[in-house]
Amino acid sequence: MHLNSTETSHSTTLQYVHWFRHSAPYINAHRNKTFVLMFDGEAVLHDNFQHIIHDIALLHSLGIRLVLVHGARPQINQNLQASQIDTPFHQQRRITTRESLSCVMNAVGSIRLQIEALLSMGLANSPMYGARIDVVSGNFITAKPYGIRDGVDFQLTGEVRSVDTDAIQRHLNNHNIVVLGPTGYSTTGEVFNLLAEEVATKTAIRLQADKLIFLGKQQGLLNEQGQLQREIRPSQLNHYIGLYQASQPEMALHLRGAQDAATQGVNRVHLISYASDGALLEELFTRDGAGTMITDAHYEEVRTANIQDVGGLISLLRPLEEEGVLVYRSRERLENEIEQFAVIERDGTILACAALYPLPVSDNELRSAEIACVAVHPAYRKSNRGSQILHYLEDKARSLGIQQLFILTTRTAHWFLEQGFEPASVDDLPNARQALYNYQRNSLVCKKSLT
Template sequence: MQMNPIEPTDSTTLQYVHWFRHSAPYINAHRGKTFVLMFDGEAVQHENFQHIIHDIALLHSLGIRLILVHGARPQINQNLKASQLQTPFHNHRRITTRESLGAVMSASGSIRLQIEALLSMGLANSPMYGARIDVVSGNLITAKPYGIRDGIDFQLSGEVRSVDTDAIQRHLNSQNIVLLGPTGYSTTGEVFNLLAEEVATKTAISLKADKLIFLGKQHGLLNEHGQLQREVAPHQLDRHILQYQDSNPDIALHLQGAKTASLQGVHRVHLISYAYDGALVEELFTRDGSGTMITDAHYEEVRTANIQDVGGLISLLRPLEEEGILVYRSRERLENEIDQFAVIERDGTILACAALYPIPTAEGELRSAEIACVAVHPSYRKSNRGSQILHYLEEKARALGIQQLFILTTRTAHWFLEQGFEQASVDELPNARQALYNYQRSSIVCKKPL
């Protein structure tokens, strides 16, 4: 009996299957976790917002506990214009007069109804088909007056006094999505206009949320070369806050919220774009993400090595060289190539190192580099320091315009495959590196596009 051959799968389907398989660890890691998502009024007006709603429904279906926080600045401005009212600003904060409060409440209520309606969609042939999502909101944020600052009375503009975490947890435990807006209520029954960024930040801190996610105008933070920074520590945000303070105060508010949350127990804060379709899914379910993550998780920082590190490098590398895991490097060679190395150092001991060597490329070849000499101190090999230093060199390579990375290894290929590399052949190396390939070592070649 002759069997029919299996039809080949097209490349698009294969890419989808590959991505879906590799998203499984993230799906497992995020299930049952609490995420606070903040998006401003511009995001609600953007054409991509319906896709964001679809992605929010997807996160909910995967068992992620969600608190959504929306802003309303452009909607409030539209209502004020329609009512021929004006509200002054001071230090980028609205002074909410009693006459303007109706415009604030109307805008916030309208957005809440719009989001509830979108999350209630269940049309066939749509991503929301079969989704049953209960959205709850209410008097979950207690506010107090912002008061008089610089001699200016902010009237009905307020700040968060407390978050009803018990009520929010009950709603989350009942598989509801919690929706909060830029308003809060005082114990005397007054309504205050709040900064949505502050509501999101204080809520994430109070709930000890696993993630706080800001959906803003841009993908994340850019370095001085205009390249996306994938990961930033909280203490590195100050210069960015100053940079955006006057030119783009909305981004500055996101960054200030990210810094505050990071320093008060929220270990992962993400900055992504509301205009980029799929940014939320890409950020949460792929290794590199789509935006910038702010985290204080790293106890030691990665840095470029200096000449004083040579002795520590020799101590770390010699045992691995004697085992034949690494190629021998003399002290003289280490001194000459020290600028290529990155290290993690703690109390005078080099805990991990790796080197980035740009590869000369001919015309028509992709700009390439080799990562070599990856080593971690034996006492710290169960930590993430190897991944940390590899990530540092990948960012350095991107800044240099490198388009693909190669590694050659005899024993640790599986670890590099876990870090997003894929096995390649010697023929795929740039010609200059092929000429130096040591066939006696028979190293496995792996590559990673950037």
């Protein structure tokens, strides 16, 4: 079947409308929240940086309070090379000599002016049209010398001593974007070269920011198999810091900052790519995101059920079975199928459950599975626990190589459609599942592609 341009345009519009509707809860949740965004000098040089600036302007227009922290390593290196000055590194920090300080200050000042200029654009037919953004920078970071470490004098390289959070908050309250660079000032008037990652981390902690976002080279945190880790706890980061220490020192710095921030009051830390157009919006306004989220928040975990959960499952499922919402499952059947179930449990109570059943398919059929028995405790049905457990099973299905999911429901088809499923028919089911379809229940069929 061939789609004409009108049909293609309509399909694209519907996808946009669907995304926009589902982003509304995130827009409401993020309004008036404080985000610290850190990007290094490589990000500023990348072709996608102008799109990042447009997305930052959009976040600002949605009422998000923004602090931007930029790095400047490649720009400093270029200035030093032009001046034929050599500054070695030790412990991933540049040894900043007095003669090299002007190269550092010129690079940092140039980037700040570039950011201010990009955020001031207001050309018609551009994403910045009509945006009135006031950008503020200043001596918000007080620094102190990094000192002598391992016998090495770091000279004018420093570390963060304090952050003027009161001044930053005043500017944020006035709807300004605050821009910080990798420099700080001492009480004696000296300028110190700092790690941008440390400036961002300390600022987020002192502000008790709602989010700290690192825009780095890669999509997020990858494990040894190259798989993206969508969510991880700060306690799990030590392994990855060691893994990246030699090969990607900048990533190791991001992970250290993430670990410090997540354990000192910053609820969410995100790692995303500066090279991926729209990654910032995707991370903030979609359920799956675009990178890795690091959090130490203590939510109920979704997990695979075990035999001890059978009693709790029965208590949760029986009322729905008696109403005819769910098909009856005996204790024996639940015990036999317990590994197919996922649950959310808190204080010994099963708050939500669902099951994933891989379906037998023939050679010419897509690998398929059915999600069944989705149930949420009545006291928690206004929460997102149903979405959580569905998302968990979708990830499990992907790991099993499942290409499409089916659900059969008599009363909650609209909810599954909101979760990205599409209306389908009995004929769309794999042949083996069609043979077991109960025409007396007359369940609606919905499907979702995982490819």
